[in-house]
Amino acid sequence: MKTKLATLALGALMAAGPALADLVIPDLSYRTGPYAAGGIPFSDGYNDYFTLLNERDGGIGGVPVRVIECETGYNTEKGVECYESTKGEGALVYQPLSTGITYQLIPKVTADGIPLHTMGYGRTSAANGKVFSNVFNYPANYWNGASGAINYLLDENGGDLSGKKIALVYHNSAYGKEPIRTLETLAEKHGYDLTLLPVDHPGQEQKSQWLQIRREKPDYVVMWGWGVMNQVAVQEAANIRFPMENFIGVWWSGAEFDVEPAGDKATGYKALTFTGLGDDYPVYDDLRKYVADAGKAAGAGDQLGSVQYNRGLYAAMLASEAIKTAQGIHGVADIDASMMRDGMEALEMTNAKMDALGMAGFGPEFSVSCENHGGPGLVGVVQWDASTGTWNKLQDFKPTDAEVIGALIAEDSAAYAAENNISERCN
């Protein structure tokens, strides 16, 4: 009891900080645990971009950005704690990089009026802005990913996948299960066989799944993995000599650290993407100048240019652009969360804009609307080359099966709306 009171007192002390004019961006990162390999570069990129804006531009619209990092360890309970402890600071947008935490936060942020950006993860049907007012998952979601993968395979097979066997190796969690329904629908449409192979958290144990793959010899393996699961899968695939070219991962399964442990054998492994590769962008000059070389980089500062670092960078860029948009809409520099939401809903990413930011072609062009919080869902494909240690682009950002996805989104969001008694907006 005594400890409890002491903590409460301490908590109250913490909460009473000085109120400065700043733009608060919580970063629910995870630098520990089995998913830290992905969490660290993403968070570094996210942080560094805002640092860059502060250092170079003095913030956004003259208001400095304050990033509050909070360690979740990819754990939902800690995610809730982080959310609760930061929301009072005037948080503008949450980017938890965890589908599990996203599910906790969707109702909470909606109630609290704070936008949630789940870029390429989270609840896919949140793309339906009519139901999910405060949740955004642009520029692409899982179902885009699933469809993108199938589209790519269709292209490879001349538009016909009938009779082919495709296996889905997925993280046995909300995250991994997300694409199943799309893949099933697409299977009906395109006539392929789908085998589901769940891998339990954290994913180190996949022997039986890969034995099954060796036995059943699917034509393609699609993977929804994260963290340590990815490298184990790639390693296992190499071990059973599964042709890497026929192994394609979602964007969260396509970073350097996922394939490097398997060495040369990983060459040929493919992954989806919605962001640019490498550090050959002008923005990196500034990043080096203002952030990395100035010793202000987040974390160890050694992640610049890596896949997930770029995603973090991209997420931060989208956030800052949404802030700018919000500032524009409301004519206020020190915006609040609801303004931020408006900004995100009105976000428009054009090539020109990205060019100006020194990030030309870093992501697809898209615009967000009241109805559509999911963006266009353009998906690219990259392939790993172990000899150079680089990811090479195989296919540019291409559209996915909007018809199928749209119907699924409508169905799932309608179910959610019914369950939670939400009436549609944007009408």
Place this chain on the structure above:
Amino acid sequence: MAQTQSGAEGVHSLPALLHRNATQFGDAPAYREKEFGIWQCWSWAETAKEIRAIALGFLELGVEKGDHIAVIGRNRPAHYWSMVAAQMVGAVPVPLYQDSVAEEMAYVLEHCGAKYVVCGDQEQVDKVIEIQENLHQVKHILYTDKRGMRKYDHSQMNALDDIMAEGSAGHARFDAELDKRIAAITYDDTCVMLYTSGTTGKPKGVVLSNRNVIESAKNSAEFDHLTRNEDILSYLPMAWVGDFIFSIGQAYWCGFCVNCPESADTMMTDLREIGPTYFFAPPRVFETQLTNVMIRMEDAGKFKQRMFHHFMAHAKKVGGLLLDGKSVGFADRMKYALGNLMVYGPLKDTLGYGRFRVGYTAGEAIGPEIFDFYRSLGINLKQLYGQTEATVFITVQPDGEVRADTVGVPAPDVELKIDDSGEIHYRSPGVFVEYYNNPDSTASTKDAEGWVATGDAGFIEEGSGHLRIIDRAKDVGKMADGSMFAPKYVENKLKFYPDILEVVLFGNGKDRCVAFINIDLTAVGNWAERNNVAYASYQELAGHPRVLETIRAHVEAVNKSVAADEMLSGCQVHRFVVLHKELDADDGEMTRTRKVRRGFVEEKFSDIIAALYDGSGSVSTTTEVTYEDGRKGSISATLEIVDAPVVPVAQHKVAAE
């Protein structure tokens, strides 16, 4: 004087008081006894019922008016009830010391001619049966605890429960007779007979009337504003007048609750549980408790010890003043309050004095240090001076006038006078009726006008009017050189050292004083542990050179202080021995109230005294010990005789003359 009154508030007897209590506040608790894990509780109404049942049982047994009913046992409600029930049927209750050996008990039983005996347990029954072999006067034995009694011949023996049940069952036959007997009790009828365990000679049966008991109870209760909300713990021997007046006299007068501990071993725990508001104990209890406090504190950590001593020092400074209602500075008050939170409060609580409102110590002189210790904690401990013959109260200390060196002012309705020899005499409504079957002693103690000689020497202090006791008049003697020999004075000074439990000083008619000393096993034992002195037994510890050295130092210090007193400077202790056994009532060396029987000791240990005077360095002796069942054993030891430094007194004498 109250000789003509017909009874305080119209009640003539304890049964009448019982009736008053049972009708006026029948639901209030009258008795509690720790048994079967909880405090069993009897209200006044229930008590009245129980006592009536016992009385009916007595009638069933055929108890006649004027019969004596002995009660032998520890403090239990049933025993107290038996006494009142005895009064109801017109009999005289005679409580006996339960730890008496059979021999002692035989004398008393024979002297009072008790036909009925209420025994606490098998042990007492066995003693009575043993006595009965020669006495043949006891008609019936009752016992309260059935344990082990199964196999006895029950033709002249019953469980108290059984006769209660029988009495209740046959109430139709005896109700009228009982009511008649109750109604017949007058104010001057005998209430109780208590045997004094004199330090000399055989016990004498002090007859106390209803008037003695009720008037004394009433006066003393009013003096201290006792109410019926008091709780007392009854643990003192039932045969002692103190217990009778507190646990029966005042309890019935005020209607407060008498709590009986589970057993002697659990007394301290029970004391803490009950937390009496009104308390009575001889100094020895307080001494022992203080010794224990100090010993336990010595085992405490450094911080606690320092805190304890710091605050106790402060309490010594202001605690007594606060209790007396004197003015004390704000800072001191605050510090005392803090001390109360940290030390005094918890200490009082763990000792069982958390609810202590008023309490008395009597029977012997209490060391000023000890007395002040308790008072400084905020415990309103006071002294009184009394006797069985006075139904306890002669003088008492009023609130606000409490001092260690006096015993207070005369109690209400008590007159005092000091005769030429310095002996204290008193006259009061509590003055006893007579010594039973002993007109000579009665006459030599109580004169025709009702003045009673106490046998103690003392004087009334100028100004305050407080009585100061010097010593027992009979013990005061003269040294060979004619200077005064007042053993108590020196003994008390020595006994105030926690290491020393008991002292007997010799020197009457001799040229110098010598002493027997008993060490306090708890205190010295603890000291031994702390100082890495190994010992296995009392005897070994008592003979340890370092212990002797310590005691010698105490004696030296006392000698110095005695030498400073011109009158008594001759009483310095020249040589002493630390005895190999504790003086014990079973061996006849002490009375049951733990007063030394000087003459007996002198005789029994004459060989040691001789050695003390003949200059030998050690003495070998064999001492007989008596077990409760009368069997004898013996122990032998070689005692080292220690010479103590004395302050030369010649100059003093010159100066004095």
Place this chain on the structure above:
Amino acid sequence: MLDAAQTTDVQAETLLEVNNIEVIYNHVILVLKGVSLTVPKGGITALLGGNGAGKTTTLKAVSNLLHSERGEVTKGSIKYRGASVHESDPADLVEKGVIQVMEGRHCFEHLTVEENLLTGAYTRKDGNAAIQKDLELVYSYFPRLKERRRSQAGYTSGGEQQMVAMGRALMSRPETILLDEPSMGLAPQLVEEIFGIVKDLNEKEGVSFLLAEQNTNVALRFAHYGYILESGRVVMDGPAADLRENPDVKEFYLGMSDEGRKSFRDVRSYRRRKRWL
């Protein structure tokens, strides 16, 4: 006083010296207060006293086994051959030559008798031959064990388990054995047998014993010196022969009255006060 009283050897070297120890369990419960005793080389010293008197606690204090029961020696010292045992753990003590045989035997039930015995030689480094020799020695003292060497200890009788426990202790070649309640639960002849072996070991092998025992009668017949503990204190000590003659010991510990053995049917519900003097 102690040396003079030793019946076996006046000049006997003191092995174990317990000086004024105080033991507190659980930080608040005082179980031993100021216990002092000595065990001379080659002596059998008995700790006597009722249940809860502190005999076992004293043994455990010596063998440093108190910690496992949340007890600690808060005062005093325990020295073995002049060196404090406080710092050594029970295993070190075994190497120094002190081993405790616990009350209730504590054999390894699933091991055979012989395996049990061999565990006792665990700390020894003097090679198999020596151990085998000692094994034979143990068997010579406990011929019953030899018969049952292949039986699982759990299936042997109480007396045999006690022998196993003692034999196992012997295998560490101890100088001093702390023996806790060796007679408990044993049939009368077995008690005699066990104590006979104690005596043999003492006389022939020179092993010193400190034994805690309820069975005062037997203990005082075989021991040289006795300490009587009550309520965590030593209340009496002396040569065994003297103790046997002490009237209080007779009454309270030997069940003898002036008229000989008292019948258990005639027990009173109260008891004489003890006058340890």
Place this chain on the structure above:
Amino acid sequence: MFYREAGDFKTSYRDDSQTFPIKFDRYRYYVVLAVAFGIIPFIINDYWANALLLPFLIYAIAAIGLNILVGYCGQVSLGTGGFMAVGAYACYKLMTAFPDVSMFIHVLLAGGITAFVGVLFGLPSLRIKGFYLAVATLAAQFFLVWLFNRVPWFYNYSASGQINAPERDVFGIIVTGPNASAWATYLFCLIFLTVSAIIARNLTRGTTGRTWMAIRDMDIAAEIIGVNPLKAKLTAFAVSSFFVGIAGALFFAVYLGAVEVGEVFGIQKSFLVLFMVIIGGLGSIFGSFAGAAFLVLLPVVLKLIGVDLLGWPTDIVAHLNLVIVGALIIMFLILEPHGLAQLWRVAKEKLRLWPFPH
């Protein structure tokens, strides 16, 4: 030193066997209750509720439940996570199937269903003990998580397999979903905890508790005094699972709002609750509270100190957190194997004896 026990005596067995026989303890208990019910609801905010108090309250219920099984009945269980999941999924199915029924009923029924499942998985305890039973319950843990992952009916066929708590109320006060106010969720859980603790205390101080403890301490002796081991063990499993089920339901519905079974109710949850029970003290209701408080609050406090006060990087603090919590657990197991409850008892004993040391 705060204890004043003189005059605090008992005249009936009823008084003697009450939960807090000492007056001071009783008053302190009333004060805690008064603060918990009368003050905290008025000053509580989302952070306190969601980050500290709700998890504490809910874990305390779970810990009480597990403590009954492990601490009182001596049956080791590693299936707590699985049983919490049963509670959560039962609650979810009930909430969605009967939207108009009070949430209170749902939680209770969820507890009941879990009790039933607990009894089923408790059946092996008759034949197997200790380590083997632990393995059996571990199997239950994995089976249950697998089941809830595997059978879409349990998650109403949602795409992600997640279950989401819709908004439900008790007497019109919303207690689940995002619109539930902090005080309402807090009070809702507090009531469950208070009642659970009282029930647990009543059971453990009476006949049932004694039969459990008898089985725990020595099953042979328990049988010889007439304890039917089957009945005793199964009641322990039932009561324990009932509490654990309630905790699971509250954990899902009130605290998290959305649950993914593998992550939230995985084996690590079983261990977490077991740690709470061990650190708190086996066989002590207070220990369950203390253990829950310790493991819920310690990381938060460490984070507050490390990140907010000292400004250290979050990952270092997170790692430090693990190290410190781990070290404390080990330290506890070594220094005080009987847990916080024992520390508390010793402290209390010391205070009662104050200023004396013993």
Place this chain on the structure above:
Amino acid sequence: MLDSSEGYVTEDGRKIGGVVMEMKNITLRFGGVVAIKDISFDIREGEIRAIIGPNGAGKSSMLNVISGFYVPQEGEVWFHGAKRPPMRPYEVAQQGIARTFQNIALFEGMSVLDNVMTGRLSFMKTNIFQQALWKGKAEAEEGENREAVEKIIDFLEIQHIRKTPVSRLPYGLKKRVELARALAAEPKLLLLDEPMAGMNVEEKEDMSRFILDVNDEFGTTIALIEHDMGVVMDLSDRVVVMDYGRKIGDGTPDEVRNNQEVIDAYLGVSHD
């Protein structure tokens, strides 16, 4: 005298009734080891029956047969005139047979009071819901049984350790607590396995007193295993002597004491 089915009268005048329990030709084997070989004896109402014999003679196994831990391969157990089917120990307990163990089987984690309270199990009639509620029936029941238990605690003079955890008690007191627990069940037949083990004379005297009082005041039939011959000879009415699983003697203490086979196998010299 012993053959009378109506019972007999002891030297000290107690009336012993008819047969309460009869063991008929019991044989018990563990694997190949024969623990009890074809033993028959009876226990009569109100008597104190001792079973003696060397360690490993099968005495404890016999008690275990009576209390249901072992089911003998051969022979019958008759209780109150009816043949007893194989039972679990708790069913035996419910029939009114209580016992203590040689190695003490107390609940170490519980207080003395709780241990003794467990003995009252068969008197507890409230269900788990009433107990969860506590107030009302459960509380009343607890109080009533507590009272009964306190009487036993008082009887056995263990008041001072009432609330002490059993694990802190020395062996002798544990024995007493175990007896208290057995008595709390108010058994018809009480089995005591070495009640005096590990006790000094003083404590044995106490225990003797308790056993006699239980037998005499509650009329409880007692069967006990004991090694202290003084105790056995003083307390028991009839003695069964076992050796290596066989019965080698049965009769009054005097008869047994003078039985040559018994002297050879067990007593050795006469113990007085």
